[in-house]
Amino acid sequence: MNAPVKLTLKDFSTDQEVRWCPGCGDYAILKTIQKLMPELDTPKENTVFVSGIGCSSRFPYYMETYGFHTIHGRAPAIATGVKLSNPELDVWVVTGDGDGLSIGGNHMLHVLRRNVDLQILLFNNEIYGLTKGQYSPTSQVGTRSPSTPDGSVDLPLRPCTFALGAGARFVARTIDTEAKHMTPVLKRAHAHKGASFVEIYQNCPVYNDGIFDYIKDKKSAADSRLVLAHGEPMLFGVDNQKGLRLNTATLQLEVVTLGEADVTVDDIMVHDETNLVLAQMLAALSTPDFPEAVGVLYCKQEVSYESSVYEQIKTVRAKKGVVDFNEVLRRGHTWTVS
Amino acid sequence: MSVVEKTSEVAAANAAGAAVVVRFAGDSGDGMQLTGSNFTEATALHGNDLATFPDFPAEIRAPAGATFGVSAFQIYFGSDEVTTAGDDLDVLVVMNPAALITNLKDLLPGGLIIADSDAFTDKNLARAGYKSNPLEDGSLDGYRVIVIEITKRVIASVEPFGLSHKFAVRCKNMWTLGLVMWLFDRDRSITVGNLEKKFANKPDIAQANIAALNSGHSYAETAELPSGVEVYQIPRAEVKPGLYRNATGSDALAYGLIAGGRLADIPITFASYPITPASSLLHTLAQHKEFDVVTFQAEDEIAAVCAAIGASFGGTLGVTSSSGPGISLKGEAISLASATELPLVIVNTQRGGPSTGLPTKTEQSDLNQALFGRHADTILPVIASSTPSDCFDVAIEAVRLATQFSTPVLLLSDGYLANASEPWLVPDLTQFEAFPVQFETNPEGFSPANRNPETLSRVWAKPGTPGLEHRIGGIEKDYDTGDISYDADNHQRMTDVRKAKIDGIAKFIPAQTVSQGPSAGHLAIVGWGSTYGPIHQAVKRLRAVGVDVSHIHIRYLMPFPENLGELLRGYEQILVPEMNTGQLVEVLRSKFLIDAKRLNKVSGQPFKIREIVDAIESLLGESA
Numbered sequence: 001m002n003a004p005v006k007l008t009l010k011d012f013s014t015d016q017e018v019r020w021c022p023g024c025g026d027y028a029i030l031k032t033i034q035k036l037m038p039e040l041d042t043p044k045e046n047t048v049f050v051s052g053i054g055c056s057s058r059f060p061y062y063m064e065t066y067g068f069h070t071i072h073g074r075a076p077a078i079a080t081g082v083k084l085s086n087p088e089l090d091v092w093v094v095t096g097d098g099d100g101l102s103i104g105g106n107h108m109l110h111v112l113r114r115n116v117d118l119q120i121l122l123f124n125n126e127i128y129g130l131t132k133g134q135y136s137p138t139s140q141v142g143t144r145s146p147s148t149p150d151g152s153v154d155l156p157l158r159p160c161t162f163a164l165g166a167g168a169r170f171v172a173r174t175i176d177t178e179a180k181h182m183t184p185v186l187k188r189a190h191a192h193k194g195a196s197f198v199e200i201y202q203n204c205p206v207y208n209d210g211i212f213d214y215i216k217d218k219k220s221a222a223d224s225r226l227v228l229a230h231g232e233p234m235l236f237g238v239d240n241q242k243g244l245r246l247n248t249a250t251l252q253l254e255v256v257t258l259g260e261a262d263v264t265v266d267d268i269m270v271h272d273e274t275n276l277v278l279a280q281m282l283a284a285l286s287t288p289d290f291p292e293a294v295g296v297l298y299c300k301q302e303v304s305y306e307s308s309v310y311e312q313i314k315t316v317r318a319k320k321g322v323v324d325f326n327e328v329l330r331r332g333h334t335w336t337v338s
Numbered sequence: 339m340s341v342v343e344k345t346s347e348v349a350a351a352n353a354a355g356a357a358v359v360v361r362f363a364g365d366s367g368d369g370m371q372l373t374g375s376n377f378t379e380a381t382a383l384h385g386n387d388l389a390t391f392p393d394f395p396a397e398i399r400a401p402a403g404a405t406f407g408v409s410a411f412q413i414y415f416g417s418d419e420v421t422t423a424g425d426d427l428d429v430l431v432v433m434n435p436a437a438l439i440t441n442l443k444d445l446l447p448g449g450l451i452i453a454d455s456d457a458f459t460d461k462n463l464a465r466a467g468y469k470s471n472p473l474e475d476g477s478l479d480g481y482r483v484i485v486i487e488i489t490k491r492v493i494a495s496v497e498p499f500g501l502s503h504k505f506a507v508r509c510k511n512m513w514t515l516g517l518v519m520w521l522f523d524r525d526r527s528i529t530v531g532n533l534e535k536k537f538a539n540k541p542d543i544a545q546a547n548i549a550a551l552n553s554g555h556s557y558a559e560t561a562e563l564p565s566g567v568e569v570y571q572i573p574r575a576e577v578k579p580g581l582y583r584n585a586t587g588s589d590a591l592a593y594g595l596i597a598g599g600r601l602a603d604i605p606i607t608f609a610s611y612p613i614t615p616a617s618s619l620l621h622t623l624a625q626h627k628e629f630d631v632v633t634f635q636a637e638d639e640i641a642a643v644c645a646a647i648g649a650s651f652g653g654t655l656g657v658t659s660s661s662g663p664g665i666s667l668k669g670e671a672i673s674l675a676s677a678t679e680l681p682l683v684i685v686n687t688q689r690g691g692p693s694t695g696l697p698t699k700t701e702q703s704d705l706n707q708a709l710f711g712r713h714a715d716t717i718l719p720v721i722a723s724s725t726p727s728d729c730f731d732v733a734i735e736a737v738r739l740a741t742q743f744s745t746p747v748l749l750l751s752d753g754y755l756a757n758a759s760e761p762w763l764v765p766d767l768t769q770f771e772a773f774p775v776q777f778e779t780n781p782e783g784f785s786p787a788n789r790n791p792e793t794l795s796r797v798w799a800k801p802g803t804p805g806l807e808h809r810i811g812g813i814e815k816d817y818d819t820g821d822i823s824y825d826a827d828n829h830q831r832m833t834d835v836r837k838a839k840i841d842g843i844a845k846f847i848p849a850q851t852v853s854q855g856p857s858a859g860h861l862a863i864v865g866w867g868s869t870y871g872p873i874h875q876a877v878k879r880l881r882a883v884g885v886d887v888s889h890i891h892i893r894y895l896m897p898f899p900e901n902l903g904e905l906l907r908g909y910e911q912i913l914v915p916e917m918n919t920g921q922l923v924e925v926l927r928s929k930f931l932i933d934a935k936r937l938n939k940v941s942g943q944p945f946k947i948r949e950i951v952d953a954i955e956s957l958l959g960e961s962a
Contacts, residue, residue, distance in 0.1 A: 045804040060809050066801035068651050069811025071674050077641035081648025084632055085607050089801050110637035316627040323628040329764050334583045335383050
């Protein structure tokens with residue numbers, strides 16, 4: 001056998017013209033993933049990208065792997081079929097806030113609950129881009145859009161909260177333009193056997209520009225993001241002077257400052273990514289009162305759906321042995337007419 | 339005068355060529371379906387040809403004694419070929435007044451009623467809508483009636499087993515079955531075996547049921563039954579020699595899908611969502627993990643079809659199934675399969691509609707949906723099964739068309755076919771021609787848009803194959819490269835080739851045959867789907883008395899066989915019976931510009947032979 005040729009970013013780029021708007025966060029995500037692919041040691045031919053409909057869902061056309069651009073909201077269901085047909089395949093789902101949480105919310109719920117071994121990347125730009133800017137299920141209250149000219153009135157969904165509620169065993173959050181943060185998060189998602197849900201804050205420069213500036217701009221980033229690391233105290237802010245402490249009276253996290261009111265690093269809660277209750281609290285944190293958590297919020301390894309399905313099949317086949325189809329048809333009550 | 343006159347004389351029943359229709363009717367909790375299926379097995383082993391028609395309410399357990407909760411099982415058996423579940427009843431077994439009032443209209447004058455008088459209480463009579471007890475008020479004088487205190491006798495016969503009153507009473511279906519088995523000289527041993535197996539973990543219940551069965555049988559043997567009631571002896575039917583088993587259409591369809599997968603040399607991924615009356619297909623396939631079948635109960639109809647499409651992209655054959663309303667939900671995804679030219683089989687077990695309609699009743703009103711019920715110019719093959727055992731062959735054919743022409747295929751069955759059973763000449767898979775799938779493996783000159791020049795089928799390259807990485811999707815694709823394309827001429831060309839591929843299937847399917855009668859003449863009765871049985875019998879009866887009438891039954895509804903138009907033009911008149919308001923007839927009229935006439939019925943019940951005979955007579959009478 002030939003020694004495997006080391007692949008590069010170029011090997012994962014197609015000859016198709018990328019058709020996102022100039023400045024779209026999707027470009028950065030695409031580049032990070034194309035760069036990540038050679039490091040994953042998955043044969044290119046075993047990699048499949050499945051998407052639904054929306055700006056993010058154009059993604060498979062630009063990946064030199066197998067790809068399927070499907071219909072609105074249904075990528076998780078189609079990807080489930082791909083994985084069931086061949087569990088050896090490494091299947092990625094690319095979706096957005098409208099595709100994955102509005103029209104496809106039911107499929108997202110069930111793919112996470114079932115724990116099908118997929119990497120699900122939800123590009124959250126809090127807007128419908130491809131249909132020209134209507135508000136989405138993650139848009140903040142008051143979002144003015146062609147369909148909500150006086151501001152939206154309904155409560156947005158928090159994708160990571162939804163995923164945890166649906167029973168996801170891997171939930172993470174990262175930011176479009178931050179390859180250094182995204183790459184290790186996606187590696188973790190890929191290594192996790194089961195449904196891995198990754199929310200990516202993604203800027204739409206045309207219809208919702210700058211909504212994530214608070215967490216991306218150097219000036220405000222330190223105070224508005226909590227970079228999670230398993231086993232480490234949850235510190236943030238300039239020089240990590242702030243932290244999150246569990247208030248045992250209210251059972252809620254609170255922001256404290258080291259050195260104030262005798263607070264030391266020992267008072268700061270340590271991140272435990274296997275703690276579901278903590279993950280739910282982290283998923284709910286939002287600015288300006290709290291920093292927003294990025295990194296792996298929750299990770300718990302459990303058996304994946306398709307492995308259980310094939311395990312059952314193996315057991316039945318071992319029990320029944322090699323079976324002849326004609327013989328099965330002739331079982332039970334039969335009679336001969338001569 | 340009607341050409342066919344049917345009477346229920348015992349003498350007639352004993353004559354050669356005899357056939358009898360028996361219906362068991364009771365509360366949905368009375369075990370009528372179990373009684374019927376056991377009687378069916380015994381009848382098949384007796385050597386009669388038969389057909390059954392289970393007719394049950396949508397309510398799982400309606401309030402006891404309610405007319406809307408009546409569950410019935412009908413069996414038609416005889417010494418001649420049997421292709422329908424029969425028209426009017428010779429024997430009606432009723433477990434309560436509601437069963438009598440809802441079924442009496444179908445009993446022939448002079449027919450036999452067997453009734454449990456213990457169930458004809460004031461409460462049950464009132465609930466059924468009787469003002470007085472029909473067993474006592476003389477209103478049944480036109481029939482022969484056997485009134486037995488069945489409940490009391492059952493309780494006495496199972497007393498040694500110490501069952502509670504509730505469980506003891508539940509044995510009354512077996513007591514009644516024993517009595518009917520005596521009446522028709524059936525062997526009880528299979529039922530005994532079935533009961534031992536069914537209640538393997540509750541031997542006292544098994545023994546009580548067997549005791550009830552035997553007790554009913556010996557009651558009939560020793561009781562002084564009214565005059566004219568004696569053992570019916572139906573001579574054995576003359577059927578094709580070979581090994582037989584009973585099969586419902588749903589069973590045969592499930593086995594046909596497995597067989598199709600084996601002939602195509604490809605695993606099946608079956609993704610479905612529960613819906614009446616289609617769910618039994620999922621149940622049967624889920625029990626056969628020993629074959630290359632993976633079953634998936636999805637979260638909804640859309641997810642089911644999408645998972646099946648994903649599976650086809652992944653390199654197995656995706657199959658999904660539902661009934662009309664569920665097929666509506668799958669519509670958008672079916673068009674994706676058509677646009678991406680992936681194989682897919684969609685089974686529609688039709689039911690009465692629209693909307694929730696009559697979920698447990700039969701209809702064939704989804705033909706228009708199958709042919710036209712999607713956005714844009716989504717064209718796909720549509721085929722229909724005509725009898726329970728035909729479901730096997732049609733399922734194989736659906737797999738062949740899907741895999742050989744890279745297309746979704748719609749297979750139409752219906753509630754009657756799914757639940758009805760008939761003796762099935764067990765097929766030998768080695769006698770079927772294989773059609774192994776050829777996956778592309780060669781990167782040289784590969785494009786996902788490559789086609790087989792003969793069939794126009796798109797190349798199938800599955801993930802995992804080195805060098806063939808490619809993207810497909812719902813956006814229009816360039817004819818040569820498969821890349822996304824919004825080019826005007828290209829869209830015309832792609833639309834044309836998708837249509838040409840499906841139209842071209844006509845070259846790869848058998849020519850339309852005439853199942854009875856001459857291939858040109860006065861009148862052809864043209865049917866599709868489960869109307870096969872009643873049309874066959876009606877035409878047979880009329881031909882026996884010299885009427886010039888033919889029967890043509892269409893399996894391939896899209897595309898039609900190449901010779902169909904020419905064949906139909908060879909008849910002076912065409913009559914199309916359908917269990918809808920006239921869907922095939924409109925297609926035939928518009929496609930072939932022929933003056934086809936219609937005969938329609940949407941009562942949730944199959945056609946009676948008599949209804950088709952009458953329609954033919956009236957049509958011929960008008961034209962004479």
